[in-house]
């Protein structure tokens with residue numbers, strides 16, 4: 001789905017990435033952890049084609065990319081269904097297919113009764129559900145998520161994680177999920193990557209599935225990540 005090979009990115013004198021490597025394997029869910037300012041968003045933006053590194057190879061073979069940001073970034077004068085439809089106008093699908101796709105998603109997101117609402121009339125959790133819907137409307141094969149649930153309270157976050165899992169089951173895709181929440185990373189990911197330093201490096205890489213096969217090693221991995229994060 002994607003491969004970053006010897007990627008170098010800097011802003012003036014600030015070296016964010018030097019010879020950075022990361023590749024996805026199929027429809028894998030990768031969680032990225034790391035301190036503030038380390039370069040997590042920059043990596044997502046490179047994968048989205050929004051940032052161009054000065055050197056290295058960026059190979060993204062996915063056809064459709066969905067991007068969910070920390071804040072919903074909805075267009076205030078467009079309704080829920082219009083916001084979710086925005087990414088579909090560039091695709092070669094009929095109006096009937098477009099409508100069917102959005103209706104299906106409104107259903108999955110429990111937003112059927114709010115299709116004609118404007119963002120200003122929605123709660124924070126509902127707005128982020130619309131943002132999820134907008135990303136999944138394009139039927140992404142690559143999904144980029146930048147701390148998408150961090151502004152929500154814990155109960156809502158848990159519900160959103162469950163919703164995300166069911167959407168990915170429905171529409172399998174490679175996912176890169178940036179979070180500061182270690183438990184969230186473990187709950188969702190197949191693989192966790194911990195970044196540190198300047199330029200940033202992968203200092204820890206954990207296959208969560210392998211960890212979960214033995215409770216003891218899983219707990220050890222968890223403790224180690226928490227330790228890494230607190231350093």
Ligand SMILES: Nc1ncnc2c1ncn2[C@@H]1O[C@H](COP(=O)(O)OP(=O)(O)OP(=O)(O)O)[C@@H](O)[C@H]1O
Nearest residue numbers: 011014016034035036037038039040041042043178
């Ligand atoms: N357009 C830009 N111009 C200059 N510097 C930038 C730009 N974008 C990012 N940076 C710098 O690159 C570094 C990495 O930024 P990035 O947003 O990727 O960090 P992050 O790990 O996502 O942080 P956070 O967890 O706080 O969101 C930071 O020092 C940031 O100030």
